[in-house]
Amino acid sequence: MSLNLKTVDLGAASSAADVIFNSLREAIVEGTLRDGDLLRQDQIATMFNVSRIPVREALARLEEQGLVTNQRYKGAVVTSLSLDEISEMFEFRALLEGEIIRQAVDVISDDTLAQAKDYADQFARVTDSSLWGNLNRQFHYTLYKDCKKPYHLQVVSNALDNVSRYLRAQLVLTSGIERARKEHAGILDAAIHRDSQAASELTRAHILGASQSLIEFLERDRQNA
Numbered sequence: 001m002s003l004n005l006k007t008v009d010l011g012a013a014s015s016a017a018d019v020i021f022n023s024l025r026e027a028i029v030e031g032t033l034r035d036g037d038l039l040r041q042d043q044i045a046t047m048f049n050v051s052r053i054p055v056r057e058a059l060a061r062l063e064e065q066g067l068v069t070n071q072r073y074k075g076a077v078v079t080s081l082s083l084d085e086i087s088e089m090f091e092f093r094a095l096l097e098g099e100i101i102r103q104a105v106d107v108i109s110d111d112t113l114a115q116a117k118d119y120a121d122q123f124a125r126v127t128d129s130s131l132w133g134n135l136n137r138q139f140h141y142t143l144y145k146d147c148k149k150p151y152h153l154q155v156v157s158n159a160l161d162n163v164s165r166y167l168r169a170q171l172v173l174t175s176g177i178e179r180a181r182k183e184h185a186g187i188l189d190a191a192i193h194r195d196s197q198a199a200s201e202l203t204r205a206h207i208l209g210a211s212q213s214l215i216e217f218l219e220r221d222r223q224n225a
Contacts, residue, residue: 016048016050016054017054017055017057017058017061018058019048020044020048020050020054020055020058021057021058021061021062023048024039024044024058024059024062024067024068025062025065025067025161028062028067028068028078028161028165029067029133029161029164029165030130030133030164030165030168031165031168031169033078034078034165035078035079035080035081036077036078036080037077037078038074038075038076038077039059039068039075039076039077039078040075041055041056041059041075041076044058059076062076063076065158065161065162066079066158066161066162067079067161067162079162081162081163081166083215083218083219083222086163086166086211086214086215086218087211087215089159089162089163090163090207090208090210090211090214091208091211092159093156093159093160093163093207094203094204094207094208094211095204096152096155096156096159097140097144097156097203097204097207098200098201098203098204098207099200100144100147100149100152100153100156101143101144101147101187101191101196101199101200101203102196102197102199102200103147103149103196104143104144104145104146104147105143105190105191105194105195105196105199105200106194106196107146107147107148108143108146108191108194109146112142112143112145112146113188113191113192115142116139116142116143116188116191117188117192119135119138119139119142120139120181120184120185120188122135123135123136123139123180123181123184124181124184124185129168129171129172129177132168132171132172132177133164133167133168133171136167136171136180136184137160137164139184139188140203141153141156141157141160143187143188143191143199144156163214166214166218167210167214169217169221170210170213170214170217170218176210176213176214179209179213180206180210183202183205183206183209184206186202187199187202187203187206190202
């Protein structure tokens, strides 16, 4: 029996929104789109050769994650975080990620440790600063994944999205990269020896240290601006 229904290609619509969402998210996280940049729906729709519908969906998803803010009379803009908001996010990360890695190291597999070591080695070796942010994220996230707490991991992922563009700038423009490499080595060594408490403490210290360095950098940068 045929159904007399008006239909739309939901697969295509969903795919278009996903592509736009991922493209905008990457540009925001990597810092290509900067704080306060206007995201015009008609311009984005033209760039992707689509209607505004998938663009609106993508922008709504970005707003849910805190990467985009809708401003009155202006529209969607890249969210600008205050120094207090950035500091609070790092404090939250230190609490949550310290607990996640403690649980993960208790059950971590040899394969996961090998993957984490590979990311740490790449982070220590590469000179292309555009790769540092993603490798840093992959290193930490790999050490967390065996905790089997998908909601916790999603929250961590969203928090990282919100601060990654600032953290990447700090790594590139300060001495943060050398410090991060050394601290990664310490965290990895604790995980390899299944010392969950040490891994937790080192992760917390690593995140809070990065936060302090980042806030100091942003204070100087914003004063100069």
